[in-house]
Structures are given as structure tokens and as C-alpha cells.
Amino acid sequence: MTDSLAKRILVAVLGWAVALLLFFPIFWMVLTSFKSETDAITARLFFQPTLASYGEVFARADYLAFAFNSIAISLGGTVLALALAIPAAYSMAFHPTPRTRGTLLWMLSTKMLPPVGVLVPIYLLFRTTGLLDTRSGLIGIYALMNLPIVVWMLFTFYKEVPHEILEAGRMDGATTWGEVYHLLMPLTLPGVASTGLLSLILCWNEAFWSLNLTSSHAAPLTAFIASFSSPEGLFFAKLSAASTMAVAPILIFGWFSQKQLVQGLTFGAVK
Amino acid sequence: MSATSIEAGTAPGDAAPAASAPARSFLVMPSVLVLLVWMIVPLVMTLWFSFRNYNLLDPTTQGFAGINNYAYLVTDPDFWASLRNTLVLLASVLVITVGLGTLLAVLFNQPFPGRNVARVLAISPFFVMPTVAALVWKNLMMHPIYGVLGVVARAFGMQPVDWFSQFPLASVIGIVSWEWLPFALLILLTAVQSLDNEQREAARMDGAGMIAQFFFITLPHLSRAISVVIMIETIFLLSVFAEIFVTTSGGPGNATTNLAFLIYARALLQFDVGGASAGGVVAILLANIVAFFLVRTVARRLET
Amino acid sequence: MATLSLRNVRKAYGPVEVIKGIDLDIDDREFVVFVGPSGCGKSTLLRMIAGLEQITGGDLNIDGKRVNEVGPADRGLAMVFQSYALYPHMTVSENMGFALRLAKVPKAERDTKVKEAARILQLGPYLDRKPKDLSGGQRQRVAIGRAIVRAPKVFLFDEPLSNLDAALRGQTRIEIARLHEELATTMIYVTHDQVEAMTMADKIVVLQAGRVEQVGSPLELYHNPANIFVAGFIGSPRMNVIDATVVSAGGGGVEVRLPSGAQIVVEVAAGAMQPGMPVRLGIRPEAMRIDPSGPIAGEVRLVERLGGLTLLHLGAEGRDDLIVQVEGTSAVEAHQAVRVSADGAACHLFDADGLALPRLARHQLVA
Ligand SMILES: Nc1ncnc2c1ncn2[C@@H]1O[C@H](COP(=O)(O)OP(=O)(O)O)[C@@H](O)[C@H]1O
Ligand SMILES: [Mg+2]
Numbered sequence: 001m002t003d004s005l006a007k008r009i010l011v012a013v014l015g016w017a018v019a020l021l022l023f024f025p026i027f028w029m030v031l032t033s034f035k036s037e038t039d040a041i042t043a044r045l046f047f048q049p050t051l052a053s054y055g056e057v058f059a060r061a062d063y064l065a066f067a068f069n070s071i072a073i074s075l076g077g078t079v080l081a082l083a084l085a086i087p088a089a090y091s092m093a094f095h096p097t098p099r100t101r102g103t104l105l106w107m108l109s110t111k112m113l114p115p116v117g118v119l120v121p122i123y124l125l126f127r128t129t130g131l132l133d134t135r136s137g138l139i140g141i142y143a144l145m146n147l148p149i150v151v152w153m154l155f156t157f158y159k160e161v162p163h164e165i166l167e168a169g170r171m172d173g174a175t176t177w178g179e180v181y182h183l184l185m186p187l188t189l190p191g192v193a194s195t196g197l198l199s200l201i202l203c204w205n206e207a208f209w210s211l212n213l214t215s216s217h218a219a220p221l222t223a224f225i226a227s228f229s230s231p232e233g234l235f236f237a238k239l240s241a242a243s244t245m246a247v248a249p250i251l252i253f254g255w256f257s258q259k260q261l262v263q264g265l266t267f268g269a270v271k
Numbered sequence: 272m273s274a275t276s277i278e279a280g281t282a283p284g285d286a287a288p289a290a291s292a293p294a295r296s297f298l299v300m301p302s303v304l305v306l307l308v309w310m311i312v313p314l315v316m317t318l319w320f321s322f323r324n325y326n327l328l329d330p331t332t333q334g335f336a337g338i339n340n341y342a343y344l345v346t347d348p349d350f351w352a353s354l355r356n357t358l359v360l361l362a363s364v365l366v367i368t369v370g371l372g373t374l375l376a377v378l379f380n381q382p383f384p385g386r387n388v389a390r391v392l393a394i395s396p397f398f399v400m401p402t403v404a405a406l407v408w409k410n411l412m413m414h415p416i417y418g419v420l421g422v423v424a425r426a427f428g429m430q431p432v433d434w435f436s437q438f439p440l441a442s443v444i445g446i447v448s449w450e451w452l453p454f455a456l457l458i459l460l461t462a463v464q465s466l467d468n469e470q471r472e473a474a475r476m477d478g479a480g481m482i483a484q485f486f487f488i489t490l491p492h493l494s495r496a497i498s499v500v501i502m503i504e505t506i507f508l509l510s511v512f513a514e515i516f517v518t519t520s521g522g523p524g525n526a527t528t529n530l531a532f533l534i535y536a537r538a539l540l541q542f543d544v545g546g547a548s549a550g551g552v553v554a555i556l557l558a559n560i561v562a563f564f565l566v567r568t569v570a571r572r573l574e575t
Numbered sequence: 576m577a578t579l580s581l582r583n584v585r586k587a588y589g590p591v592e593v594i595k596g597i598d599l600d601i602d603d604r605e606f607v608v609f610v611g612p613s614g615c616g617k618s619t620l621l622r623m624i625a626g627l628e629q630i631t632g633g634d635l636n637i638d639g640k641r642v643n644e645v646g647p648a649d650r651g652l653a654m655v656f657q658s659y660a661l662y663p664h665m666t667v668s669e670n671m672g673f674a675l676r677l678a679k680v681p682k683a684e685r686d687t688k689v690k691e692a693a694r695i696l697q698l699g700p701y702l703d704r705k706p707k708d709l710s711g712g713q714r715q716r717v718a719i720g721r722a723i724v725r726a727p728k729v730f731l732f733d734e735p736l737s738n739l740d741a742a743l744r745g746q747t748r749i750e751i752a753r754l755h756e757e758l759a760t761t762m763i764y765v766t767h768d769q770v771e772a773m774t775m776a777d778k779i780v781v782l783q784a785g786r787v788e789q790v791g792s793p794l795e796l797y798h799n800p801a802n803i804f805v806a807g808f809i810g811s812p813r814m815n816v817i818d819a820t821v822v823s824a825g826g827g828g829v830e831v832r833l834p835s836g837a838q839i840v841v842e843v844a845a846g847a848m849q850p851g852m853p854v855r856l857g858i859r860p861e862a863m864r865i866d867p868s869g870p871i872a873g874e875v876r877l878v879e880r881l882g883g884l885t886l887l888h889l890g891a892e893g894r895d896d897l898i899v900q901v902e903g904t905s906a907v908e909a910h911q912a913v914r915v916s917a918d919g920a921a922c923h924l925f926d927a928d929g930l931a932l933p934r935l936a937r938h939q940l941v942a
């Protein structure tokens with residue numbers, strides 16, 4: 001590259017400015033969470049840090065119960081979606097029929113169905129079947145909600161595995177199971193991981209079904225945080241502390257896994 | 272046809288004697304079945320309710336309502352406003368995220384010190400749940416008195432803006448764009464990185480400047496990725512809920528009521544299941560219209 | 576020990592038949608090459624033998640047993656794929672030992688066999704590398720090694736050299752021939768490159784559009800091609816083909832007239848040839864010579880000097896792509912007018928259907 005120094009400086013300044021700007025609300029939220037309520041309503045950058053807000057949030061709501069629900073529901077929904085999607089994507093990628101393409105597009109179009117469109121019947125069904133405010137109910141919903149996207153992502157990964165490698169495996173004596181276990185799983189593990197990560201993030205952050213189908217027992221962190229949005233939400237420090245607690249696990253998880261996630265987030269759009 | 276194409280095609284070895292191909296192609300059935308149930312059952316119920324009088328608060332009025340629910344819906348100014356708001360929100364966020372996302376993807380493709388850290392910071396909003404995003408923006412950022420934006424405005428001697436009463440829909444659009452920009456950036460960045468350097472060098476040999484390279488080389492190369500971003504974002508943007516629920520509750524008036532929030536308000540605030548279901552049917556219709564055009568054009572693009 | 580026989584083997588994809596009834600016998604330890612233009616069905620035929628592609632009709636027998644319904648791993652074959660199809664997540668030795676691992680061969684025995692194959696292919700230093708850290712030629716050898724380790728009855732190769740550069744291709748060709756001698760097993764080798772076919776094969780099977788055009792030894796195909804397709808496909812540079820008319824037919828051969836009026840006696844059995852019948856005269860470039868008193872006059876369009884050989888591209892007899900191969904370095908220049916003659920004993924004659932008339936003089940190396 002023969003770029004001038006001026007251009008390189010411009011790129012660096014612009015890049016960092018954009019990054020900091022996008023990140024600023026999160027930074028500010030974390031910062032505010034360590035302020036006292038009186039400091040919180042000032043834009044002060046330097047202050048006496050305190051953990052008082054965290055203490056109050058803990059005292060007011062059972063954070064750990066909400067967090068546990070978030071983890072259980074996100075993991076459960078993701079595992080269930082993967083369990084359904086892996087065989088489906090495998091069969092569509094390696095044993096396509098003339099209907100395969102249509103099936104995939106149809107699956108995606110079900111995802112276009114807005115949840116509100118079916119909120120009422122699902123709510124009533126859940127009420128009748130006793131699934132309201134249960135973790136298993138939400139796990140089922142989340143798995144179904146993400147299934148089309150999960151199938152699609154896995155499908156794009158499986159399509160990238162050269163057929164000849166599986167054929168070589170078959171020549172070498174691999175059974176269907178051996179093919180899946182020895183070849184397909186190791187080859188597509190990065191893809192499955194990145195799909196799972198996306199599903200986890202989507203489940204963790206989902207706020208429509210969790211707000212409408214849970215009340216106390218199965219409520220995840222999205223409900224926890226919604227309870228701070230009432231007028232007393234004006235207590236900025238407490239609000240920030242609660243928000244930080246709701247976001248921190250998935251944010252830190254996301255940072256550490258972002259390389260993995262990015263690899264998979266192409267949906268077949270690249271190459 | 273590329274290996275990653277959505278087009279299935281016929282695979283060689285699909286009829287290998289050792290593997291019973293039909294059995295394997297049935298592995299798709301569990302997913303199809305659950306999705307079918309997941310789609311059909313509520314759909315039929317929604318359709319059914321939409322033709323009934325059904326209010327959770329008033330069990331006495333029951334029975335067939337004919338098209339009353341629909342008639343009420345289309346004569347309700349809130350409904351048309353919500354339809355308009357839904358589409359405006361969708362279109363604005365798509366334009367903002369795809370436009371800025373493309374520019375940022377090109378920016379983050381240039382090497383600069385600490386680029387990896389900057390990239391992680393820039394994509395962080397994607398991990399933030401919509402409820403928190405909305406709360407943080409509403410209170411910490413956009414609050415007219417205590418919010419950072421207000422403080423900054425005053426520091427420059429300007430009158431702080433009361434965002435949610437003066438520009439309610441634009442404010443919601445801003446928040447939602449902040450959430451989805453990182454997603455667009457991520458996908459578009461991967462696509463930009465996959466751009467063949469030789470192609471760009473060839474363009475430079477042909478005398479293309481920075482701008483020409485962007486329009487004639489980079490942008491066409493990104494078209495597939497842009498299609499994907501549009502498709503996925505549309506899926507989520509048609510049913511934006513938490514951001515509105517937390518910030519404006521659809522107001523002031525119906526300024527930020529989208530279809531999702533309207534139905535929610537009907538069903539769970541006014542307990543009018545019939546009316547809400549009629550709205551649901553419209554939402555489903557709208558989604559299908561969008562899906563029809565989108566899935567078709569995007570899918571076609573993904574094939575080549 | 577492995578013999579193969581194909582009886583009226585067919586393959587159809589839906590309504591489209593791509594293999595249209597093939598009969599073929601392959602002897603034990605034979606090196607058989609399927610050759611033909613791209614898309615003629617070579618890979619499909621090989622994959623049917625491998626068991627990767629279902630056989631639509633006919634019988635495939637290995638050692639006299641029908642194996643149409645036997646799975647690929649149970650036919651006792653090994654295949655080397657064009658793309659190598661190495662397992663990217665396994666090391667070289669894991670790649671080579673994979674089949675044995677699936678067959679639950681004890682580790683010690685597995686290692687011995689992998690080491691032995693690595694020795695034969697000089698892969699010893701690379702056993703712990705992943706395929707992505709190997710050069711193209713090394714990957715190619717791993718793919719062959721993976722086949723060797725299984726000690727198959729038959730080796731199948733699908734264009735194994737097409738991803739290598741020219742120098743490596745020549746070298747690997749020799750290695751595979753050496754391997755065939757060392758392992759003494761049946762090998763079936765698919766290529767579209769007639770040089771590979773000529774240099775490696777005991778028996779060449781020329782395919783076109785899903786049919787066998789001719790089966791024979793390389794020299795037999797070269798000297799006695801059954802039809803004009805085989806004649807054009809085997810031999811490099813290509814045989815020159817000139818439209819001609821029969822002047823007279825007799826015991827000494829057939830005399831034909833070329834478009835320019837020149838006449839040549841071709842030493843082939845006259846059969847049903849009658850004066851006036853249209854025929855096509857085939858002359859290999861090496862059977863033509865610069866000859867000031869030769870019957871064919873033409874203009875040199877292009878001269879290719881290969882050092883040991885010179886190829887003259889000639890415009891003559893209504894064609895502008897006749898090739899004359901001259902030993903050594905010729906002094907002839909482009910745009911020069913020349914006369915050439917052809918050796919009637921080495922010429923071929925094809926009837927209106929493209930079928931060759933039997934030549935009178937058999938080559939001494941061809942039975
Ligand atoms: N899975 C398939 N479906 C339909 N046609 C196919 C399939 N595989 C190969 N063919 C067709 O069969 C013919 C032979 O292909 P192939 O055996 O690969 O040719 P070759 O290896 O000689 O180049 C080609 O015309 C090809 O288009
Ligand atoms: Mg082939």
C-alpha cells in the first residue's frame with residue numbers, strides 16, 4: 001500500500017471515533033452504575049465510585065434467579081433448536097430432493113411471521129396447558145423462534161463441505177454414523193458453534209415472549225430489567241446497575257467468542 | 272453456482288447404494304413438522320378469533336362477530352398509523368444500517384492501530400438486549416435534563432431536545448439502528464474482507480480512484496451480503512416491540528405505535544382478543560407480502 | 576487378485592442416459608485407462624465401479640461376483656479423487672490410517688502400514704502435518720497413500736494429476752507407473768489427457784458420449800484406430816484428416832484423390848470401396864515429410880520449433896491446419912511455399928461412416 005500518512009491517520013481517527021461513539025452508551029451505563037444517585041444525574045466523569053446501587057438492586061430483586069432463568073432458557077432453546085436443525089440441515093445439504101429449496105425458503109418465511117400475530121393464541125394455549133411462566137414453555141418457543149435461522153446457517157456450513165470428502169469416507173468404510181461422527185462433526189464444528197452462539201444471543205436478548213409469557217417464576221433478565229423501566233427508572237444509578245448486570249454476561253461472552261461468531265455470520269453471503 | 276448457495280441442486284452420490292438416500296432426506300421432517308404446527312395452529316386460532324367477539328374482561332359478549340373486528344380495525348386511525356409506523360421504521364433502519372454499515376465495513380477493512388479492539392467495541396451494541404438498549408438511550412442518553420445529549424447541547428449553548436416528545440419515531444429509529452448497525456457491519460465486513468485484492472488492483476491499473484473502486488468493485492461485491500442483511504433485519508424489524516414498550520409505549524398519541532405494539536395493546540391492555548386477532552391477521556398478511564418479495568429476490572440473488 | 580467385468584452397464588439421471596451400455600473386461604493386475612473428452616462419462620463410470628453412484632442397469636462383477644448392490648467400502652476398492660478429498664482436520668498419518676481405524680485394526684498394525692505407505696511415497700517427514708500445510712504434490716501423494724494403506728484389490732484414480740503443474744505431472748505419472756509395478760494390483764485410471772493414457776496404460780478404453788469407442792493397447796489404438804474419433808483423440812499432435820475420393824481399389828490398397836487433384840495410394844484393405852466413393856484420409860504429422868517432389872502443395876502458416884522437433888502448420892488441400900512434424904530443426908520459415916509427401920503405408924482411410932478400413936501392414940509391436 002502506498003497510502004499517505006495523512007490518510008492513515010484519518011482512517012485511524014475515524015475508526016476509533018466510530019468505535020467509541022457506538023460503544024459510548026454501554027460505557028456510560030457501566031460508569032453510571034458505579035455512581036451515587038446524585039452523581040448519576042450529572043454528566044460528571046470523575047466521582048466517588050460506589051457499589052451502593054448494586055447492593056440496592058440485589059436487595060430489591062432476586063438477580064440470581066432471573067440470571068439463572070436467562071441461562072437455562074437460552075441454553076435450552078439453543079440446544080433444542082440445534083438438535084432439530086442439525087439433522088434437517090444435514091439432510092438438506094447432502095441429500096437434497098427437488099423440494100429442498102422450497103422447504104428452506106418456507107422455513108425462512110415462517111420466521112417472518114411476527115410474533116404479535118400469534119401472541120393471543122399462544123398465550124391462550126400456554127394458559128390452558130399450564131405452560132405460562134414456565135422455563136420449558138419459553139425454551140420451546142425460543143427453539144421454534146430461532147429454528148429457521150439456525151437451519152439456514154447450518155445449511156450454509158454443510159454446503160461448504162466438499163461431497164468428495166464424505167465419499168472418500170464412504171470408500172474408507174464409514175457408516176452413516178461414522179460419516180457424521182468422524183467427518184461431518186469435526187469439519188462443521190466451527191459452524192455449529194457459531195450458529196449456537198448467535199442463537200444464544202438471540203434467546204438471551206429476546207424480550208417479546210419473555211415479557212408476555214412469564215411473570216415471576218420463569219422470568220429471565222429481560223423481565224428483570226423491564227421492572228426497572230417504571231417511573232422509578234429515574235433512579236439512574238440503580239437502573240444502570242441493573243442494566244449492567246443484565247447485559248454483562250452476554251456482552252463478555254460475546255467479546256470472547258466474537259471471532260467464532262463472526263466466522264459464521266455470513267449466511268452464505270460471502271465467497 | 273457457489274458451494275454456499277441456497278440452491279440445493281442434485282448432489283453427486285445422492286443415490287449411493289450403501290446409503291439409503293430417502294431415509295436421510297427425511298431427517299428434515301422433525302423440523303418441518305414442528306414449524307408447521309408452530310405456524311398452522313396459532314394461525315388458525317388467530318383467524319378464528321378474528322371473526323369472534325372475544326374480550327377477556329367481558330365474557331358475556333360472545334359469538335360470531337363477522338367482519339366487525341376487521342371493520343373496526345380499518346376504521347381505527349391508530350391502525351393506519353401503526354401500519355405506516357411499521358413500514359417507516361423498517362425502511363429507515365434498513366437504509367441507515369446498510370448505508371452506514373457499508374461505509375464502516377470499508378473503514379474497518381483498512382489497517383489502523385488497535386483495529387481489532389475498535390471492532391469489538393463497535394459491534395458491542397449487538398449483544399445488548401433491546402430492553403436495556405431502550406432504557407439506556409431513553410434515560411442516560413436522551414433524557415432532556417439529565418441525559419448526555421442534553422448536557423452536551425447545553426455545553427454548546429443550545430436548547431436540549433426532548434427527543435421522545437419532539438421526535439418520537441425518529442428516536443425509536445435511532446435506538447433500533449444503534450442495535451442493528453453492528454450486525455450489518457459484521458456481515459458486510461466479512462464480505463469486504465473476502466474481496467479479491469487482485470480485482471481491486473486491476474481496477475486501480477484501469478485508473479479507478481477510491482470512489483470509483485467503491486462503486487464499481489466493492490459495492491457489487493457486497494450485493495449478496497447486503498441482501499442477507501436486509502432479509503435478516505427485516506425479519507426482526509417487522510416485529511420491533513421492546514424498544515417501544517420501554518420508551519414511549521406507542522406514544523405520544525400513536526406516533527410510535529407499530530403493528531406489533533398495537534396488537535399487544537389490544538390484547539393485553541384492553542383484553543380485546545377479537546380485535547387483537549384481526550390485527551394479528553393483518554400483521555401476518557403484511558409479513559407475507561414483504562416475505563414474498565424479499566425471500567424471492569434475496570433467494571434469487573443468493574443462487575448466483 | 577482382481578478381475579472386473581462390466582456387462583451392458585448403464586446410468587441414467589432421470590430421463591438422461593449418460594452411460595449407454597458398456598461391456599468391458601479388466602484382467603488382474605492390468606492398468607486400464609478410461610480416456611475421452613470432458614463430459615463423456617468417465618467419472619460417472621468410475622464412480623459406479625467405486626459404488627458411489629448407483630448402477631441403473633447391467634451387471635458389475637468383481638472377481639466373478641455381482642457387486643451392484645454392495646456398498647463402496649465392501650468392494651475392496653480404493654479411490655484417489657481429483658480434488659484429493661483429504662480430511663482437512665486429520666494429520667497425514669490419520670488420513671492414511673482412517674480406513675484401518677474404522678475397520679478396528681489395532682494401532683500398532685495401523686502404524687506399521689501407514690509407515691510403509693509413507694516410505695513408498697516418501698511422505699515420512701510429513702506424517703504429523705495437516706493437509707493444508709502440504710504442497711499440491713504432497714497432498715496428491717497422501718491421497719494415493721490413503722489408498723495404498725487399505726491394500727485394495729483395485730485402485731481407482733479420477734484425473735489425479737489434473738491439479739498439478741506440468742513438471743510434477745510428468746514426475747507423478749512415473750511414480751504411479753512404478754507403484755503399479757511394485758504393488759501389482761489392478762488399477763483403473765481416468766483422464767482426459769491422451770498422453771497420460773498412452774504412457775501409463777496396459778489397456779485404453781476410449782469413451783465418447785457414454786459409449787466405448789475402442790478398447791486396446793496404446794500402440795494398437797495409435798496404429799489401428801477403429802474409427803475417426805479414436806484416430807483424432809489418440810496421438811499428439813492430432814492426426815491430419817483430409818476429405819478425399821476413391822480413385823481405384825485393389826489388393827495393394829486404395830488410391831484416393833485429394834481436393835487439389837493429388838493422388839495417394841493408401842495401404843488398406845479395399846473392402847467394399849468403389850471408385851467415386853467419398854472417404855477421409857488420415858495422416859499422422861509424423862508420417863508427412865517435406866519433399867520437393869511430393870504430391871501435396873501448401874503454404875506454411877506457422878512454425879513451432881520445439882528443439883528436437885519442428886511442427887509446420889500448413890494451409891493445403893482445403894485445410895489451413897495440416898501439421899507436418901519434422902525431426903530436428905527445420906530451416907523452413909512461415910509463409911514459405913512447400914511440397915510434402917505422405918507415406919502411404921502409414922496412412923489411414925475412413926469410410927463415410929467414419930469407420931477405419933483395416934490396414935495391410937500391421938505394426939510389429941501390435942499383435
Ligand atoms: N448428478 C448428475 N446429474 C445429472 N447429470 C449428471 C450428474 N453427474 C454427471 N452428469 C452428467 O453426466 C455426464 C458425464 O459426466 P462425467 O462422468 O462427470 O464426465 P467426465 O468425467 O467424463 O468429464 C455429463 O454430461 C454430466 O453433465
Ligand atoms: Mg470427470
